[in-house]
Amino acid sequence: MLNQFRAGGHIAIVGASLAGLRAAEALRDKGFEGRLTIIGDEPHEPYDRPPLSKQVLKGWVPADHTKLPRLRRVDAEWKLGVAAVGLDRINHVVKLGNGEEVSYDRLLIATGTRARPWPKPEEAALQGVFTVRTVEDAAGLSAALKARPKRVLVIGSGFVGSEIASVCRDLDLPVTVAERGKGPLMGALGGVISEIAAQMMRDSGVDLRTGVSVSSLNGDDSGHVRSATLSDGTVLDVDVVIPSLGSIRNVEWLEGAGLAAGQWGLACDAGCRAFDINGVVTDHIFVAGDVARAPHVLYDYEFMSQEHWDNAVFGAEVAANNMIHLEVGRRAHLPLPSFWSGQFGVNIKSVGVCSFGDEIVFTQGSPEERRFAAAYGKDGRIVGAVTFNHGKWLPYYAELIERSAPFPPPPPGYDRPTNAEVMPARFPDPREPAGNPDVVLTGHDPTDRTAEFRPRSH
Numbered sequence: 001m002l003n004q005f006r007a008g009g010h011i012a013i014v015g016a017s018l019a020g021l022r023a024a025e026a027l028r029d030k031g032f033e034g035r036l037t038i039i040g041d042e043p044h045e046p047y048d049r050p051p052l053s054k055q056v057l058k059g060w061v062p063a064d065h066t067k068l069p070r071l072r073r074v075d076a077e078w079k080l081g082v083a084a085v086g087l088d089r090i091n092h093v094v095k096l097g098n099g100e101e102v103s104y105d106r107l108l109i110a111t112g113t114r115a116r117p118w119p120k121p122e123e124a125a126l127q128g129v130f131t132v133r134t135v136e137d138a139a140g141l142s143a144a145l146k147a148r149p150k151r152v153l154v155i156g157s158g159f160v161g162s163e164i165a166s167v168c169r170d171l172d173l174p175v176t177v178a179e180r181g182k183g184p185l186m187g188a189l190g191g192v193i194s195e196i197a198a199q200m201m202r203d204s205g206v207d208l209r210t211g212v213s214v215s216s217l218n219g220d221d222s223g224h225v226r227s228a229t230l231s232d233g234t235v236l237d238v239d240v241v242i243p244s245l246g247s248i249r250n251v252e253w254l255e256g257a258g259l260a261a262g263q264w265g266l267a268c269d270a271g272c273r274a275f276d277i278n279g280v281v282t283d284h285i286f287v288a289g290d291v292a293r294a295p296h297v298l299y300d301y302e303f304m305s306q307e308h309w310d311n312a313v314f315g316a317e318v319a320a321n322n323m324i325h326l327e328v329g330r331r332a333h334l335p336l337p338s339f340w341s342g343q344f345g346v347n348i349k350s351v352g353v354c355s356f357g358d359e360i361v362f363t364q365g366s367p368e369e370r371r372f373a374a375a376y377g378k379d380g381r382i383v384g385a386v387t388f389n390h391g392k393w394l395p396y397y398a399e400l401i402e403r404s405a406p407f408p409p410p411p412p413g414y415d416r417p418t419n420a421e422v423m424p425a426r427f428p429d430p431r432e433p434a435g436n437p438d439v440v441l442t443g444h445d446p447t448d449r450t451a452e453f454r455p456r457s458h
Contacts, residue, residue: 009034011323012094012102013076014084015110015250016040017049019289019312023108024074026320036076037102039094043081044135050309052138053160054342057167059146063139084111087257092284105284106323109254109266109274110316112290113247113307118155123217128225129241132160144240145171152176153228153238155214157184159341161244162197166343169204176207176236178214178228181428189350189386191426192360193374196367196388200344209234217241247307249291259285265293265305270332272319277452286323288315297334298404299356299383308339336398340391346370349391352384352401360425361408362417365390372417373397376425377407 011027013020016038024036040046048066055061079096086095087107094102115131118124128149130141145152145168152168154161157179168175177184183194184201201208213231220226228236251261259282260267260275267275268287272294275281287294289312295301318333340349357376365372365388373393376384381404385397393412400409408422 009105010037010103011035011106011108012037012039012104013108013110014039014094015108015112015289015291016042016078016080017046017110017112017289017312018068018309019110019112019316020108021046021068021070021074021316022313023110023288023316023320024076025071026317027324028072028074030321030324032320032324034105036074037079037104038074038076039079039082039084039096039102041081041083041097042134045078045080047135049133052135053132053163054167056138057132057142057145057164058170059142063135063142066135084253087254087259089257089259089282089285106286107284108286108288108316108319108323109291110287110289110312111250111253113249116243116245116248118217118241118243118245120216123219123225124243125223126217126219126225126241127223128239129217129243131243132164133247141240141242145173149173149238149240151236151238152240152242153178153214153236154242154244156244156246157181157197157201157208158187158244158246159185159339159343161242162201162343163341164242164244165201165206166204169206169344174207176209176238177201178212178230179208179210180213180231181210183210184208186428187355189354190357190360190376192423193386194426196370200346200370204344247290249305251291264303265291267293267303270294270297270334271322271330272315272333273322286319288312288319294333296353298336298401299353302356304337304353306335306337308337310338311335336402338394338398346388347391348386348388349394350384350386351394351398352376352382354384354386354425355427357383357407357425358427359407359422361420361422363409363420364393364412364415364417366417375400375407375409377422380407381405382407382409 046068051066056063083097084094085097092104115133152175154165154177157177162184165175165177184197186194215229218227249265254261258277266287272286273281274285274287290307293303293305296304315333322330338351354376357378359377362374371389373387373390375382382400
């Protein structure tokens with residue numbers, strides 16, 4: 001049953017993208033009649049980001065034509081183009097960059113992520129150096145590609161970097177991909193699939209260079225990038241550079257608020273309620289979308305951040321429900337992660353958490369023809385699956401993962417692979433320094449012990 005909060009009160013949503021918009025719509029659908037304020041640091045109304053690295057760069061869709069459809073009126077006060085810069089949990093106040101303060105009874109944090117910039121600011125500021133996250137990013141890069149650069153350099157070969165390289169080849173542009181690891185898509189899908197993705201790149205004419213990093217970007221007198229120096233001493237003549245170095249979760253504005261926020265996002269429970277720094281769940285603060293980091297029951301309750309469309313939409317709906325319900329009416333957000341990527345003429349789809357597994361087996365189709373399904377396993381059960389041009393079978397694997405079915409999984413009945421041997425998935429070693437501030441315990445009485453972040457040394 002609904003509590004009295006439905007008829008009144010004030011809900012503030014920080015983050016005006018997919019999760020924020022869908023949460024606002026869900027609140028109204030579920031009968032919330034109080035005040036609703038939506039805060040976003042970009043001046044635009046909520047828009048769709050996946051097309052920015054695909055259709056927009058190809059020139060099929062203008063960058064400013066990706067606005068998200070509105071599913072219903074939300075009757076909200078929109079504060080766009082102004083960032084949240086602080087949170088006062090004691091007084092229930094969000095502080096904005098223009099000096100304004102927004103009070104709340106319930107708060108949803110849906111601040112998402114931003115593109116990780118090139119780490120050397122003076123080089124990142126060169127003309128011709130682009131990241132791809134915002135409408136402005138995509139519009140600028142689209143115009144640069146339309147001007148027919150002599151060579152494009154993509155730094156990093158995750159999904160976004162690989163998609164951008166694919167777009168460049170579709171536009172018949174020379175492109176080099178520099179990857180410091182052993183191959184593309186390695187972190188998400190492991191070494192076995194990475195080798196297939198690398199061959200796809202090279203067959204499409206990409207100059208793929210693995211095991212090298214970019215030491216510097218070099219500009220001309222007018223401030224335009226003209227070359228890149230690699231760690232092996234090679235100098236490439238390039239006039240467009242796209243660092244595709246992953247994302248940064250937008251949690252800096254929460255510093256000092258005493259929440260469990262760090263480089264992996266803002267920790268929350270399966271009901272989307274934020275944890276404080278001590279690991280105690282909060283009553284009034286909820287989290288949804290890319291910035292959320294929650295335990296997943298299928299993956300040993302490991303805390304996971306999922307930067308996927310479905311996670312943002314369904315997480316927003318669960319958060320909205322739980323913000324206005326008593327405990328017995330609250331729901332759990334238990335997504336089965338999924339994503340898709342189109343690159344080099346291949347539709348790649350995945351379900352589950354492939355990187356949680358340590359073994360892989362081809363279950364259908366032909367890797368040589370780039371039309372196959374493969375399953376990932378750990379401790380004798382299936383934990384993930386990936387398909388190349390074989391996406392119609394994804395629901396079959398999703399059901400197996402949800403039931404913790406045995407690994408290797410039973411064959412679907414036909415279209416069996418020529419080689420069904422189980423082999424190591426070959427994911428990269430995750431044991432790298434996190435860069436987070438240390439958490440330390442203070443106090444001597446176990447009943448009065450608290451946690452705090454140890455400040456970073458400079």
